[in-house]
Amino acid sequence: MIYSLLTTSVVHTIQSHPNPHKQITPAKRPHEAASITFDDSNLASVTLPHIDPLVIELRVNRFTVERVLIDQGSTSEVMYYKTFIKLGFTELDLSPAHYPLFGFNANLEYPLGKITLPVRAGSRSVDVKFLVVKLPSSYIPIMGRTWLHTLQVVPSTYHQLLRFPTERGIEQIRGSQKSAQACYLLAAKTKKELEESSIEVLDRESLDDDGRLTINRQQLISFLLGNLDVFAWSLYEMPGVDPSVSQHRLNVDPKCKPIIQKSRRSAAEHTTAVVEELDQLLDAGVIREVTYPT
Structure with missing residues (x-):
């Protein structure tokens, strides 16, 4: 088995080849295996x-x-x-x-x-x-x-x-x-975490006057666990959202000359929270770092 990386594009190929030094008669010639390749066209979905x-x-x-x-x-x-x-x-x-x-x-x-x-x-x-x-x-x-x-x-x-x-x-x-x-979420989320973050509901089944059905806590947890793939748990799981829905733009007049403001210090816990949030957005590919000359 040979693994080769083509230089023209990102393609992974595995193909069987007969021994070139061994003479093969037509009666003994092995069946040639087809190539198995992957390229960028396979990334569409x-x-x-x-x-x-x-x-x-x-x-x-x-x-x-x-x-x-x-x-x-x-x-x-x-x-x-x-x-x-x-x-x-x-x-x-x-x-x-x-x-x-x-x-x-x-x-x-x-x-x-x-x-x-x-x-x-x-x-x-x-x-x-x-x-x-x-x-x-x-x-x-x-x-x-x-x-x-x-x-x-x-x-x-x-x-x-x-x-x-x-x-x-x-x-x-x-x-x-x-x-x-x-599967990752099922392994990462413990029962205790689910109970702490679950919604408070009545511990009984009944029809209220407004016609809504109430369920107990355990039924709600079971329902969420059984439908984890339906919910979006992070920005990473919501590709294709129009940037106009969540895009932030500064209301700055382009005719004005940019001025460097003085450095402002924030509390340590605020800085840590901001860094963690930025790391999550960067990992999800929602934002990217850019550098502007000053």
Whole structure:
């Protein structure tokens, strides 16, 4: 396998080549693999800049499974116990797994067992051995290098895309940035934080005189957790908003000569708050730093 970076444009290519020093007869000539490339045209539906992982959707044992993390750092495919139960299995369906997993909470984790299930990606389906662990996670399964190499998958987190060869040609699966961000929020927001920031509602179900339905706190929290991808939690998640909605302009007469004002000092806590807010806006790409000569 050869990885090459073309100089004319940003293109990542992986292609199989026969050994040039080995003579190949027509009867033994291998099937030439098609090139798998990524370029800027694949960024049309990607929100930039981003540092999102590649989270996709796959078909696992007759079920469509969302929030599938593509993890090139994992040698094994991992399924969480909650997902395992939702797929209709019990611990009686597990085979023994005699080796531990590394990397979870910086400790060894011994799986409950392993199970082999069919996984379909596009037109290709392969049997995948999942290690089942009883740990909390915002992701449903994790697909590691074993599955990636079996299908000869070439992923690109930057392009939010993975591609793989099939008999019909190169097929692809697009990643979901909304799902990736929702998983991050699920992992970052604890139950305590949600309760502290939740809206006060009546602890009963009833119809008020004005016809509005009231729900208890736990129902509201469950509803918000189940629809995290619907809400915009930061400016980063609202691309395409017209600048006139949020753009700020100084009401300055262009005919006037600019004058440098004296430096004004603010309280330390105010300065810290301003710096944090500016860093968030810069990271989100909403503003950019410019330098004017004086």
